[in-house]
Amino acid sequence: MRAVSSSGSNLIVNSDFTQGNAGFTSRYRFEPTTISSQGTYSVTNNPARLNASAFAPCGDHTSGTGNMLMVDGSPQAREEVWCQTVRVEANKNYAFSTWLSSVNPSNPAALQFSINGVQLGEVFNATRTLCEWRQFYETWQSQTATQANICIINQNINRAGNDFALDDFAFFELADIVYDTVTVVVIGQKVTVIDTAICDGSFIAFQNMRIPPNSNPRFTLTSSEGCDSLVIWNVGLLDTIFESLRVDTLCPGEVLPFFDLLLTQDTTVCRTFSVSNSCDSTFCVTAVFFD
Structure with a gap:
């Protein structure tokens, strides 16, 4: 992970085109009032004023009413x-940024940015969505x-x-880049096994379910923190309940x-009793007499 902040002022002159056609160069032809051919540009607060049949009436990015660079x-x-x-x-770090919008939905622009002749980032595509x-x-x-030397070239050469x-x-110049290391620990799924036994005809109630004897259902429980727990319930069948x-x-x-x-006299005896649809019960007693 890294933290980056800007320092100093914007080094671009006439960055929002409030000064009109100034502070930059272009190999396109400047048209101050009307654009009707390819390879031309203008500075305007409404592209539709340059060619209402070809360009949408978009507002600029800054305020919606200011100037922008309009390009055919x-x-x-x-x-x-x-x-x-x-x-x-x-030996300083800088950040470059600009905003791009389509004023005609056909064949959106594909811009390539460079600094000192070396491509900066990937080719950046406008969308077909107007404005x-x-x-x-x-x-x-x-x-x-x-x-x-910052330059923009349009890789799209389609006339339409x-x-x-x-x-x-x-x-902008960037402040020193501060790197930090973050260790991410992935908590594995917790598994809980419950062993128990119940009488025939009875059940265990869990998660709105009835668990009968001789079954081992599995339940996945998700906490609010996103960690899952697997519960395995082994339910056996009791034949006899023994008491002594x-x-x-x-x-x-x-x-x-x-x-x-x-x-x-000293002895141990047992008695077993059967109950329909339930467990047998065996009771034993050990008697010990003083000598």
Whole structure:
């Protein structure tokens, strides 16, 4: 992860075209009032005023009422649409940005940006949506350079359509890039296994479900934090419930009754009782008499 902030002022002259056709160069032909042929440009606050039958009445990017650079794409390859040279410091980081919009939906522009003859970023395409402003943004390292010649070339040389507007150019020095390391720990799925047993004919209620004996359903539980838990419930079948009792405080001659028996000496006896549709119950007692 890195954190970057700008420092200083915008180095682009006439970045929002409030000064009209000034501060930049172009190999396109400037037309101040009307655009009717390819390879021309103008500065306007409404492209439709230059050619109402070809261009949409778009507002500029800055305020919606200010100026923008209006361009009718050239059929000639590698003709510079806009160029400006600015002074920079060696071994500094800079960021370049501008905004692009289509004023005709046919064959949107495909702009290639460069600094000192080296391509900057990928070719940037306008959309077919009229008056939709899209931002181009890239960073650049000056290395030993003390000036940056920033240029734009339209890679689309189709005569039909290919009409676009540019606005709000920016070229800033960036503050030192601060890198930080973030460790991401992915928590695996927690698995919980529950072993239990119940009588025939009964069930365990869980998650609005009835779990019968001799089953092992699986449930995935998702917490509000996005971590899943897998619950595996192994439910066995009980045949007999066993209960035992030890009585070791009997005196000689004392009688301990146990169901149908009367216990008079040391012994262990059991009785089993069956219940329909449930578990058998076995009860055992151990009798211990004092000597």
